[in-house]
Amino acid sequence: MNYKNIPEVIYKRDIYVNRVLPYIGKQLIKAFTGQRRVGKSYLLFQVMEYIKKKEIDAHILYINKEDLEFDGIKNYLDLDRYIQEHRSKVNMTYVFIDEIQDIEEFERALRSLVLDHKLDIYCTGSNANLLSGELSTVLSGRFIEITVYSLSFQEFIQFHKLKKTESSIDLYLKFGGLPYIIHLPLEEQIVFEYLKNIYTTIIYRDVVNRYAIRNVRFLEQLTRFLSSNIGSLFSAKSISDFLKSQQVKMAPNQVQNYLKYLTNAFLIHEVARYDIVGKRIFEIGEKYYFENLGIRNALWGYRLEDKSKILENVVYNHLRFLGYDVKVGVIASEEVDFVCEKQGEKCYIQVAVTLDEQKTIDREFGNLLKIKDNYPKYVITRSGFNGNTYHGISVLSLMEFLGWE
Numbered sequence: 001m002n003y004k005n006i007p008e009v010i011y012k013r014d015i016y017v018n019r020v021l022p023y024i025g026k027q028l029i030k031a032f033t034g035q036r037r038v039g040k041s042y043l044l045f046q047v048m049e050y051i052k053k054k055e056i057d058a059h060i061l062y063i064n065k066e067d068l069e070f071d072g073i074k075n076y077l078d079l080d081r082y083i084q085e086h087r088s089k090v091n092m093t094y095v096f097i098d099e100i101q102d103i104e105e106f107e108r109a110l111r112s113l114v115l116d117h118k119l120d121i122y123c124t125g126s127n128a129n130l131l132s133g134e135l136s137t138v139l140s141g142r143f144i145e146i147t148v149y150s151l152s153f154q155e156f157i158q159f160h161k162l163k164k165t166e167s168s169i170d171l172y173l174k175f176g177g178l179p180y181i182i183h184l185p186l187e188e189q190i191v192f193e194y195l196k197n198i199y200t201t202i203i204y205r206d207v208v209n210r211y212a213i214r215n216v217r218f219l220e221q222l223t224r225f226l227s228s229n230i231g232s233l234f235s236a237k238s239i240s241d242f243l244k245s246q247q248v249k250m251a252p253n254q255v256q257n258y259l260k261y262l263t264n265a266f267l268i269h270e271v272a273r274y275d276i277v278g279k280r281i282f283e284i285g286e287k288y289y290f291e292n293l294g295i296r297n298a299l300w301g302y303r304l305e306d307k308s309k310i311l312e313n314v315v316y317n318h319l320r321f322l323g324y325d326v327k328v329g330v331i332a333s334e335e336v337d338f339v340c341e342k343q344g345e346k347c348y349i350q351v352a353v354t355l356d357e358q359k360t361i362d363r364e365f366g367n368l369l370k371i372k373d374n375y376p377k378y379v380i381t382r383s384g385f386n387g388n389t390y391h392g393i394s395v396l397s398l399m400e401f402l403g404w405e
Contacts, residue, residue, distance in 0.1 A: 010045050011159055011179065015405075017046045019146050024051065025092065025120055029110055029139065031100075032124045034148035035266035035291045036206065037198050039179045040124035043148060044096045047122060051094055059088040061095045065102040076109035083113060097123040101210075107138045114142050126206050129264040149321045150292045151177030153314075153402035160186070169398060173310055174302050176294025188302070195298035199223075199267075206265035213261070218243075218250055222258055226268060226288050227300040231312040233273075233328075235284050259288070266291050269320070274327035274339050276371060287328050289316045311398065312337060312351045315380055318402055319349070334367045346375040354383035355395070365390050 020030055024047070032040045041064070051058050061083060063070050073079050079097075087093040095113070100106050100123040113119050136143075151159060153172050159182045162168045175181055175191050178198065184190050203223070208216055225243065236256040243250060250258075262268045269289045273282040290296035293313055300306075319326050319340050329336030329348060338349040348371055350364045368377040369391060377393045378401075385395045 007042075007045070010042055010049065011182075012046065013039060013043060013155065016043050016146060016148060017050065020047055020122075021050070023144060027114055027117055027142070029114055029143035030122045031143055031145045032122075032148050033128060033145055033266075034124075034126070035150070036126045036202050037178050037180060038148050038150050038266075038292075040126075040148050041098050042179065044098060044122060044124060048094070048096060057091075059091055059093045061086055061093060062098070063096065064098040066099055073103060075104040076106055079103050079106060079109040080112060083109075083119070087119065091118070093119055095119055095121045097121070099124060099126060101125045101127045110143075111138050114139065126202075126266065127210065127264050128266060129260075147320075149177075149317065150294075151179060152318060152321045153177075154405065164399065164403075166399070169402070173293060173314055174297060176292040176297070178292055178294060181294070191294065192298040195292075195294045199295050199299060202265050202267055207261045207267075210265075211257075211261050213258075215250070218248060219258055219261075221248055222250075222255070223262065223267070224299055226262075227290065227296045230289055230296065230309045231287055231316075233285050233287055235286070267295070269316070271316070272327050273330050276329050276331045276336065276339065281327070282330070289313045291317070293317070308351075308353050311353055311380075311382060314398075315349065315351050315401065318404070322404060329371075331367065331370050334370065336367050336371070346373075348375065348377045350379045352379060352381045355379070355381050355385045356383060361390070365393055368393050 016032070023030055032043050034040055044062070048060055048062070051060065063073065063079075063082070065073070073082055083093075083095055097103075103109075110121065113121060153169065156162070156172045156177050157164055157168050159179060160171075162171070171186055174188070175186060176195070178195070181191055181194065184194060203219065207213060207219065213219055221243065222239070225239065235252075236259065237252040240250055240252040240255045259268075259270065263270050267290070269291060271287045271289065273285050274280070275282065290313060293310060296313070316326060316338065319338060322342070324340040324342045327339045329339040336348050337351045340347050340349060348368055350368055352360055352364045355361055355364070364379050368379070371377065378396055379390070379393060380396050380398060380401045382398050388395050
């Protein structure tokens with residue numbers, strides 16, 4: 001195994017590693033997916049570390065497509081040849097492939113390699129469609145996908161050695177949870193410069209190059225538009241019409257394509273609307289949230305007037321981190337911020353910066369009170385509230401909610 005790029009200090013993210021442990025040694029491809037720089041490589045290192053502790057002489061191959069050493073592995077034939085040449089001839093070989101989407105037709109190699117009971121395969125990728133789409137087509141039932149998100153608040157304070165305080169939450173909301181910023185001073189100019197560079201890498205490597213985008217200027221304008229309107233309800237046509245008013249012309253179907261590309265690169269998340277009474281998904285009208293608030297703030301700025309949007313985004317991100325399927329709820333003509341489902345159980349969530357005015361209380365709790373089932377209902381806020389329930393609806397501070405595990 002090549003250890004030259006394995007760091008001496010690895011910060012643990014056990015929530016992800018624990019999902020992999022039951023599948024170690026099994027004939028299933030284990031795929032970590034997620035935005036660039038969320039720490040997928042470090043999860044591979046953690047799994048390697050676990051295997052080495054259990055099996056001191058374990059034969060491990062590590063292929064990192066960002067390392068020039070592996071530049072010769074350009075397509076599925078190169079990948080198969082390299083693994084066959086470097087595998088153990090007797091014992092199990094544990095194969096780890098970082099940024100596998102950079103290998104042309106990689107799925108053809110995996111389809112063959114996974115048949116070999118002496119190979120245990122792990123990979124990472126930064127394109128949702130490429131991995132889940134391609135692998136589900138050719139490897140149905142032979143792989144598991146684990147989506148990796150930016151650091152949760154609990155991980156953020158653990159990595160940065162901070163106390164669980166409101167000021168720590170402020171830092172988290174401002175800079176987001178990309179793991180590498182633990183090596184930087186938490187100063188706006190320094191961190192935002194780093195995050196802008198990550199954004200540029202994602203845009204060019206995972207969108208422009210991947211999809212042969214010609215109108216890069218429009219793609220960047222669209223991303224900035226989304227960063228200024230996180231949590232707003234849009235359709236591709238409404239975005240197209242707005243941008244047209246700004247003398248930026250792009251047909252709705254092209255806007256839809258670009259939105260899909262940004263979603264596939266994990267830069268943004270698209271959230272559908274759900275009819276709570278009719279139990280159906282609306283075909284038109286979605287909301288968009290950023291995977292990493294730090295990148296969003298680096299693009300648009302960290303502004304006081306955006307605190308409601310930022311709060312909604314961080315609540316959405318934590319729900320996804322916890323494994324919930326999340327949709328925007330609609331009941332009659334009213335909206336419920338999030339309808340969350342996991343393992344057959346639901347909960348409903350409203351998000352409010354403050355609850356210090358009666359009209360805000362009536363709106364946030366009133367929408368939830370219209371839902372007549374018995375699933376839990378919560379209002380999450382940054383401000384204090386006189387009591388922890390309102391007509392049976394629980395009130396949580398953001399601190400309490402971000403402590404959910």
